[in-house]
Amino acid sequence: MSEIFLKIVNMSISASYLILAVVLLRLALKKAPKWISVALFAVVAIRLICPFTVESVLSLIPSGETVSPDILTNTSPGISSGIPAIDNSLNPVINDTFKPEVGASVNPMQVLVLVASVIWLVGAVSLIVYALISYLRIKHRIATAVLVRRNIYKSENVASPFVLGLIKPRIYLPFNTDPRDEAYIIAHEEAHIRRRDYVWKPLGYLLLTLHWFNPFVWLGYILLCRDIESACDEKVIKELGANERADYSEALLTCSVKKRLISVCPLAFGETGVKGRIKSVLNYKKPAFWIIVIAIIAGVALAACFLTNPLSSEEPTPPENVADESIVYYAWKGNYTSTKHKEAVMEYISSRQPTVHNSENGIYIKANARIKAVTVRVFSAKGMSDEEIDMTANSMIAPMVEGDYYAFVDIGWLNRIEESEREYTILSYLVTVRDENNEKHHYYFRVDYRKTVARDPSVISSLMFDIDGDGKEDMCQIVTEAEGLKSYIYYAIRDAETGEVKYRTERFIGGTGTNYISYLQVYGDKLLVVRTHQTSVAVGSTPDYYKLSIDNGELRITYVNENDLWK
Amino acid sequence: MMETPKVFESEYRFCLILWEHEPIKSSELVALCKEQLGWKPTTTYTVIKRLSDRGVLVNDNTMVRALVTKEEIQASEIDEMMEKTFDGSLPAFIAAFTKHRKMSDREIDAIQHMIDAYRKESSGKEGK
Incomplete structure (x- = not known):
């Protein structure tokens, strides 16, 4: 139920922008026929009920999914409203308040969302029940209404005329309706029937019950009801002469005056509803053709801009400060983390020394970090003096050195990479390789964790490694999740001929307890995996050796005894 | 009796x-x-x-x-019986002719004036 509630919340937020636009457009199109205003609200209805939409560059909606369902499981919860000012001010608070404790049995965000869903459901059901009860009471009251002709009935239990019935709508009038007014009243109600308002109004109310928590939707419904009445007025009077319009106004006035002076509804007193309608009736002029054309164009533009969602985040291009030598880099966006975590991140980084792997094809650098916490920039300090290196460095650098290259892994925060504000579970590896002619080739390895078994990777170790023995390096990655309880090996094979990259994921036989892969190293055709165990009393490391190979397109992981390692 | x-x-x-x-x-x-x-x-x-x-x-x-x-x-x-038994309020999702509301005599008169003025003006135009 939490997921349904979040979907509705997101639809509601998107619709609110649309409602605002419709309200403004309505003001601008005052001279246009009112049925167009009603049609604009039909667009709103689509947004409120349809969870699917297309993405478009025309979209003016800041975010199609302000509250992602991931917020329930994210270790750094936050929203993505599409408005940086809002995100940056709200997300730190959300994160501080609702960050789930490691090892705690409840996730506070899940509790909050569940409670909110229940409140929402109660509200919606109450409104529906109220509507059903009202409907049944009216039906009971008009049971004895007598047929006048066709679909027109009269009853002593009707104080003001209305239309009722979803399938076969009927017009109900009071018995003591003034005969001078009757024709106009019937014309108005028949306009309601021809326009099918007896369907649209309850439908709108139904949407209101689903979105009752959103004041914009209330505003939209109130305006919709007003526009429906005006549209019916227009439909009736556009064929009438001046005197008849005055008579119509008299009918409106008569029917809206409450004869009984005892009233418990102070809000109704002095409302300009009837006055406004009569004014519009008396001042009505047939709208010019070009106004109608403009209004329709505006409506279509509205649909294009507000029924669509913004384009989702593209894959990031490599940051500018990536060294021009062959390196592997990875970068992703987590949600905002608070400053408390800076030291913790440092710990993780320093305990998992990034390493550089220098092969004849190029230099590959891997660095490990808690995936949710950091973005990583990698750049080469080749050619920089020691001093320059020092000045570039900050306290969060993990230096990696091998051979001629100094490389620094700079732990930055999520603002550093601007491509996406969202939590990001795609890792990209840009591998640049020099061939025998010293020409550069780029290979893009992409790991999309949304498509893998590993749902919530907390540690990733990766390296380039020739898995299938074709002399071309492939990519091997070990992903540890669930605080070290599960490990997955994920690899990407690069086809020797075509350069095409194929992906696989495989469950890795892990050890007991909490294990982090702290070190990977390739020895010939074998992979060294060092796992660090963490229990409450001890930290220890176990080196395991595995032979990776591809057999018939399947990855084989064979445990290798240390004694056999060098054979 | x-x-x-x-x-x-x-x-x-x-x-x-x-x-x-x-x-x-x-x-x-x-x-x-x-x-x-x-x-x-x-x-x-x-x-x-x-x-x-x-x-x-x-x-x-x-x-x-x-x-x-x-x-x-x-x-x-x-008529007397009818007035006593119910108040005639309609829920929002019903298509009605107009809302029944309490209006002051002054308000009613003002609107009536508006209609009368409109009639005079229009009949004047039509007469020409």
């Missing part, structure tokens, strides 16, 4: 049918009410029971007979 029972306008229309055809089998009365009043059978039976309780008619072994004549019925009480 026994007080003459009061009836609603809708019940009065029912009584008109009864007076014309009485004494009449209740099932035939149901058919007539369906045809002339548009009433569902359950409605007709409910009304028969209600009016029987009020002493307006008697339903004797499915034969229905009026106990009151047309002249005796106090139709003038109808």
Whole structure:
């Protein structure tokens, strides 16, 4: 139920922008026929009920999914409203308040969302029940209404005329309706029937019950009801002469005056509803053709801009400060983390020394970090003096050195990479390789964790490694999740001929307890995996050796005894 | 002397049918009410029971007979009864002609003036 509630919340937020636009457009199109205003609200209805939409560059909606369902499981919860000012001010608070404790049995965000869903459901059901009860009471009251002709009935239990019935709508009038007014009243109600308002109004109310928590939707419904009445007025009077319009106004006035002076509804007193309608009736002029054309164009533009969602985040291009030598880099966006975590991140980084792997094809650098916490920039300090290196460095650098290259892994925060504000579970590896002619080739390895078994990777170790023995390096990655309880090996094979990259994921036989892969190293055709165990009393490391190979397109992981390692 | 029972306008229309055809089998009365009043059978039976309780008619072994004549019925009480029994407010999802609201005399007059002025102005134009 939490997921349904979040979907509705997101639809509601998107619709609110649309409602605002419709309200403004309505003001601008005052001279246009009112049925167009009603049609604009039909667009709103689509947004409120349809969870699917297309993405478009025309979209003016800041975010199609302000509250992602991931917020329930994210270790750094936050929203993505599409408005940086809002995100940056709200997300730190959300994160501080609702960050789930490691090892705690409840996730506070899940509790909050569940409670909110229940409140929402109660509200919606109450409104529906109220509507059903009202409907049944009216039906009971008009049971004895007598047929006048066709679909027109009269009853002593009707104080003001209305239309009722979803399938076969009927017009109900009071018995003591003034005969001078009757024709106009019937014309108005028949306009309601021809326009099918007896369907649209309850439908709108139904949407209101689903979105009752959103004041914009209330505003939209109130305006919709007003526009429906005006549209019916227009439909009736556009064929009438001046005197008849005055008579119509008299009918409106008569029917809206409450004869009984005892009233418990102070809000109704002095409302300009009837006055406004009569004014519009008396001042009505047939709208010019070009106004109608403009209004329709505006409506279509509205649909294009507000029924669509913004384009989702593209894959990031490599940051500018990536060294021009062959390196592997990875970068992703987590949600905002608070400053408390800076030291913790440092710990993780320093305990998992990034390493550089220098092969004849190029230099590959891997660095490990808690995936949710950091973005990583990698750049080469080749050619920089020691001093320059020092000045570039900050306290969060993990230096990696091998051979001629100094490389620094700079732990930055999520603002550093601007491509996406969202939590990001795609890792990209840009591998640049020099061939025998010293020409550069780029290979893009992409790991999309949304498509893998590993749902919530907390540690990733990766390296380039020739898995299938074709002399071309492939990519091997070990992903540890669930605080070290599960490990997955994920690899990407690069086809020797075509350069095409194929992906696989495989469950890795892990050890007991909490294990982090702290070190990977390739020895010939074998992979060294060092796992660090963490229990409450001890930290220890176990080196395991595995032979990776591809057999018939399947990855084989064979445990290798240390004694056999060098054979 | 026994007080003459009061009836609603809708019940009065029912009584008109009864007076014309009485004494009449209740099932035939149901058919007539369906045809002339548009009433569902359950409605007709409910009304028969209600009016029987009020002493307006008697339903004797499915034969229905009026106990009151047309002249005796106090139709003038109808409006008074109606006003007392309900307030006439309609929920938002019903398509109505207009909202029933309390307006001050001044407001009503102001609007009436607006309409009258419009009439004068338009008739002046049309006269030319």
